[in-house]
Amino acid sequence: xxxxxxxxxxxxxxxxxxxTRLIQVVIxxxxxxxxxxxxxxxxxxxxxxxxxxTPWFYILLACAYIAMPIAEVFVYQTIWDIPMWKRLPxxxxxxxxxxxxxxxxxxxxxxxxxxxxxxxxxxxxxxxxKDNNILSAMVSTSAALILFLGFMLSGKLSDVTxxxxxxxxxxxxxxxxxxxxIPIAIRFRKHLLALPRPKIRKVIxxxxxxxxxxxxxxxxxxxxxxxxxxxxxxxxxxxAQMLLTRVPLLPNKDxxxxxxxxxxxxxxxxxxxxxxxxxxxxxxxxxxxHLIVFFVTAPIRIGKTEVPAPTQIPS
Numbered sequence: 001x002x003x004x005x006x007x008x009x010x011x012x013x014x015x016x017x018x019x020t021r022l023i024q025v026v027i028x029x030x031x032x033x034x035x036x037x038x039x040x041x042x043x044x045x046x047x048x049x050x051x052x053x054t055p056w057f058y059i060l061l062a063c064a065y066i067a068m069p070i071a072e073v074f075v076y077q078t079i080w081d082i083p084m085w086k087r088l089p090x091x092x093x094x095x096x097x098x099x100x101x102x103x104x105x106x107x108x109x110x111x112x113x114x115x116x117x118x119x120x121x122x123x124x125x126x127x128x129x130k131d132n133n134i135l136s137a138m139v140s141t142s143a144a145l146i147l148f149l150g151f152m153l154s155g156k157l158s159d160v161t162x163x164x165x166x167x168x169x170x171x172x173x174x175x176x177x178x179x180x181x182i183p184i185a186i187r188f189r190k191h192l193l194a195l196p197r198p199k200i201r202k203v204i205x206x207x208x209x210x211x212x213x214x215x216x217x218x219x220x221x222x223x224x225x226x227x228x229x230x231x232x233x234x235x236x237x238x239x240a241q242m243l244l245t246r247v248p249l250l251p252n253k254d255x256x257x258x259x260x261x262x263x264x265x266x267x268x269x270x271x272x273x274x275x276x277x278x279x280x281x282x283x284x285x286x287x288x289x290h291l292i293v294f295f296v297t298a299p300i301r302i303g304k305t306e307v308p309a310p311t312q313i314p315s
Contacts, residue, residue, distance in 0.1 A: 052225045056221070060217050061221045069091040075206050075207070090300060091110070139211060143211060
């Protein structure tokens, strides 16, 4: 008790509070700088020229953008047994940190926020956040495996990789490893996952629905910009994108994504300049959304208790 009280006094001291505020300011401007750099790397003139003029593009893209935080509202309400709708800004900020700063920095932020606000034990927070990431990865990897097999059986794998044999072998190797890991994860789920089976099934269902929603909305905002492109072509784009972004450890992933538009445009007879501009506009708009969300959620304070104690701690 004495040790805990001492640490509480240290954490609540004036110097620690000042240091915490300073760190928050540094992080704020650091993230702002990184996102601005992403936009500058794309090129401000290129961004402006590539922006679609139809408002439906931005409405649908924003809906796809917010699908992940909304899905995680349901996920964390399920695994933490606390109301999370009012904490949607926290989960939106988590996405910005993950995609705009560094992978899993959003999870670190969420764990810290939950420890100070959700009144859950630290080990429960870490365990449930870890379980959610594993289940999300399993859903995404399973979808990539299904698409990979579809491309293999249809003989269109080279359409995804641009005919590069090394990329073909990289896909085969990485997806083969993933295919072996999924049954292992299922077999030893009791050792890997702390969540009870009913919650595991519900979280998997939420992530599956979220993935379908995101990809469906993505096809919709592509189609409103280039309505003359057939749906089959957009399905090919979507499948290829999922393969390239979901497969773990894929080498040169960023370079492959940059060439995705041109490669597939030639395969499905879509104007490559228009498709490349569309991808550029979507990427730049996503960065702008990161910037807006980061500013809007800036007033959130990690140390301010806002969530009532849960009626039940997940087992």
